[in-house]
Amino acid sequence: MSRRELLDELGDLVGPAHVLTGELAASATTDWTGRWSGACEAVVRPGSTAEVSGVVVACASRGVPVVPQGGNTGLVGGAVPQPGSVVLSTRRLAGIGPVDDATGQVTAGAGATIGAVAAAARAASWRYPVDFAARDSATLGGTIATNAGGHHVLRHGMTRRHVVGVEAVLADGAVVSHLGGLVKDNTGYDLAALLCGSEGTLGVITAARMALAPADGDRAVALVGLADLDHLATVVGHLRRAAPEIEALELMLADGLNAVASHLGAPIPVPGAEVVILVELVARRDASGLLVEALAGLDAIGDTAVATDGPAAASLWRWREAHTEVINAVGPHPPHKFDVSLPLDGMAAFVAEVRADVAHHHPGALVWIFGHAGDGNLHVNVTGPAPDDQSIDELVLTLTAAAGGSISAEHGIGRAKRQWLHLSRSPEEIEVFRSLKRALDPGNVLNPGVLLP
Numbered sequence: 095m096s097r098r099e100l101l102d103e104l105g106d107l108v109g110p111a112h113v114l115t116g117e118l119a120a121s122a123t124t125d126w127t128g129r130w131s132g133a134c135e136a137v138v139r140p141g142s143t144a145e146v147s148g149v150v151v152a153c154a155s156r157g158v159p160v161v162p163q164g165g166n167t168g169l170v171g172g173a174v175p176q177p178g179s180v181v182l183s184t185r186r187l188a189g190i191g192p193v194d195d196a197t198g199q200v201t202a203g204a205g206a207t208i209g210a211v212a213a214a215a216r217a218a219s220w221r222y223p224v225d226f227a228a229r230d231s232a233t234l235g236g237t238i239a240t241n242a243g244g245h246h247v248l249r250h251g252m253t254r255r256h257v258v259g260v261e262a263v264l265a266d267g268a269v270v271s272h273l274g275g276l277v278k279d280n281t282g283y284d285l286a287a288l289l290c291g292s293e294g295t296l297g298v299i300t301a302a303r304m305a306l307a308p309a310d311g312d313r314a315v316a317l318v319g320l321a322d323l324d325h326l327a328t329v330v331g332h333l334r335r336a337a338p339e340i341e342a343l344e345l346m347l348a349d350g351l352n353a354v355a356s357h358l359g360a361p362i363p364v365p366g367a368e369v370v371i372l373v374e375l376v377a378r379r380d381a382s383g384l385l386v387e388a389l390a391g392l393d394a395i396g397d398t399a400v401a402t403d404g405p406a407a408a409s410l411w412r413w414r415e416a417h418t419e420v421i422n423a424v425g426p427h428p429p430h431k432f433d434v435s436l437p438l439d440g441m442a443a444f445v446a447e448v449r450a451d452v453a454h455h456h457p458g459a460l461v462w463i464f465g466h467a468g469d470g471n472l473h474v475n476v477t478g479p480a481p482d483d484q485s486i487d488e489l490v491l492t493l494t495a496a497a498g499g500s501i502s503a504e505h506g507i508g509r510a511k512r513q514w515l516h517l518s519r520s521p522e523e524i525e526v527f528r529s530l531k532r533a534l535d536p537g538n539v540l541n542p543g544v545l546l547p
């Protein structure tokens with residue numbers, strides 16, 4: 095059957111206006127960083143779970159790969175289609191149901207952005223605590239498929255912790271749905287948990303039942319200068335013990351802050367520090383008092399800037415959140431992005447080693463490091479090497495594994511890291527992954543080439 099016939103059938107299923115080709119499909123074929131790009135037959139935008147099922151069956155029956163795509167903000171090339179495939183965009187599945195006040199749960203479509211889910215939760219005096227800079231584009235389905243983390247993992251965990259149940263379309267078009275929202279429900283395999291982190295390879299998530307957190311109370315944010323990274327583990331340990339209300343403990347280094355300062359055209363609030371942490375504390379009342387008290391117990395800190403109202407807190411957060419976009423614009427090519435986690439007491443040595451090895455093997459390349467310090471999660475970005483120069487990936491990921499770390503803390507494996515999966519997973523684990531993939535998607539229809547080497 096020809097491409098034309100496939101497009102016609104897809105148009106019959108979802109409406110011709112929702113089958114995009116050519117220029118209209120272009121933005122779906124390149125990722126946010128610009129490092130990963132591909133091509134597709136079409137971008138299809140189903141408007142219901144039944145339509146998603148129809149699209150998957152139509153593609154599967156012709157051996158056409160289906161690439162689920164939400165906000166396309168992923169950073170490992172996982173939603174970037176390969177030639178001959180169809181992108182299944184979930185953006186029209188954006189409905190958000192009422193918040194259940196008794197359980198603090200909400201059911202939303204996979205295409206709702208996490209910003210919209212958070213707004214709906216807020217309007218009902220609850221809170222959706224998975225949050226990061228791409229909040230207005232990243233979708234619920236995408237964040238479940240990548241088990242996204244973000245700023246508040248320290249206190250609230252990653253996306254998986256909030257998923258109560260999912261509805262998903264499998265590779266044969268079958269719909270599995272478990273959205274009842276029972277708090278206790280030990281009735282066998284947890285399919286929702288299996289889909290968390292599956293990166294579009296096991297099913298297309300169409301909706302999810304999410305657990306919310308109690309609403310924001312009082313909030314205080316501080317930027318704190320540290321003398322060096324050697325003190326980081328002690329500082330994090332002290333702050334976690336002193337104030338369990340701390341939600342975010344973010345890390346920035348002098349070179350990244352200087353680049354952000356040029357971009358913002360503003361002076362760094364804690365000038366001269368080589369290492370700066372952002373600490374956010376949320377409590378029922380007197381957040382700033384609790385934060386100042388927790389910081390007072392530390393002796394290894396330098397200048398501190400504290401924000402106690404919303405706009406001031408947002409402007410301190412801007413220093414951390416702008417890192418991704420500023421580094422993305424450094425050039426001459428899109429950055430090589432690594433999202434690794436490490437034992438906290440090994441971070442200083444790891445950072446020194448990465449900088450030294452990159453300088454030795456790639457003179458002229460720049461290393462940018464920031465991240466979620468409280469979770470031992472570093473975003474390592476290297477600018478300079480060409481996008482297809484994989485020796486830099488090999489270098490950073492091998493150093494990570496040697497330091498006892500994980501090659502993906504939160505962004506996933508995607509296309510970018512599949513050949514290095516063995517650095518973090520044993521052959522036996524990878525064989526289990528393959529068995530699951532074979533069982534749920536024997537025809538390799540869903541996102542082939544992603545996650546599994």
Ligand SMILES: Cc1cc2nc3c(=O)[nH]c(=O)nc-3n(C[C@H](O)[C@H](O)[C@H](O)COP(=O)(O)OP(=O)(O)OC[C@H]3O[C@@H](n4cnc5c(N)ncnc54)[C@H](O)[C@@H]3O)c2cc1C
Nearest residue numbers: 164165166167168172226233235236237239242243294299
């Ligand atoms: C500025 C910026 C900051 C970021 N900060 C963070 C951060 O702090 N923490 C973090 O974890 N990530 C972060 N990210 C990465 C990214 O936002 C997350 O990976 C996010 O979860 C991707 O959501 P998405 O809807 O854009 O998914 P996409 O990019 O569209 O897809 C990502 C993967 O999920 C699959 N997928 C998408 N939707 C579905 C679905 N409905 N069913 C099945 N599979 C699906 C895709 O096939 C792909 O493999 C950041 C990105 C940017 C651009």
